[in-house]
């Protein structure tokens with residue numbers, strides 16, 4: 473959707489036009505769901521958050537700042553809701569330490585040299601991200617797992633470009649090291665005959 | 668510049684200015700320890716890209732839009748709770764309709780069991796004369812009579828009928844013939 477038709481739909485929606493709003497939803501719901509899912513790693517919780525986000529958007533359309541793209545604004549609301557959520561999938565992720573023995577479902581002992589199955593990697597990344605600070609986690613999810621542009625991430629998190637880079641640097645370094653530790657521990661367990 | 672400076676740049680390769688990228692490449696050409704780290708960082712970044720490239724979408728896009736719009740429009744009319752209940756019901760409709768059917772079946776079976784037990788055994792409480800006669804006939808009658816009685820029982824049996832009304836019904840069926 474180009475910027476002009478987007479603005480037109482926002483203006484119509486702000487006047488209470490539900491059909492215009494539906495078109496905005498249809499155009500942005502996958503994007504919204506993807507961000508929420510990358511934070512929560514649970515589809516049902518992500519869907520709830522997205523629904524809540526659209527309610528907020530609808531209620532605040534009159535405050536919409538036309539300098540931003542609609543998706544950036546939506547991304548900001550989703551991110552804030554995810555960081556504040558009491559959803560169990562997210563809280564659990566924050567309090568549970570990573571347990572290598574319960575996370576190796578996808579591959580067995582003779583597969584340690586190979587790349588982890590995609591699902592397992594996703595699962596482990598989600599758990600390891602719990603050890604990041606909130607800012608690092610948000611930056612990492614939006615930039616690396618959702619691949620938003622740096623300036624979009626800055627807008628969503630109200631962060632300067634320098635601040636973004638420093639959070640991103642620490643987040644990536646920590647995640648890389650934790651992931652390597654995880655691989656090594658897994659390798660050790662699979663080679664240990666007593667295990 | 669020492670190696671630490673370039674470590675920092677390696678992790679931010681996708682965000683670097685052309686100038687920084689060039690200076691990183693020049694350093695990597697001369698430093699083996701940084702080259703090793705750079706390839707690890709690249710592997711890590713590739714793994715993150717593989718997660719990022721996974722498409723996330725609702726199982727049913729139209730239904731998802733509909734549930735969002737229902738929630739949004741409920742805000743207008745102030746019936747959020749109603750819509751939430753409807754959404755919840757929609758999600759769980761199969762489960763709860765099956766549960767309801769099971770519940771009704773349990774009720775029906777208990778009533779039928781109760782009726783059968785009271786009239787067939789007669790051991791639970793004092794019986795009226797009519798019931799004793801009916802029971803004794805049920806035990807000693809011949810197949811033709813048994814069939815007639817069975818149809819009489821079926822005709823009088825309704826799910827919520829009182830025991831007394833049931834007996835009255837049976838009496839009326841048999842008063843002209845057996846009793």
Ligand SMILES: [Zn+2]
Nearest residue numbers: 670698700701
């Ligand atoms: Zn170096």
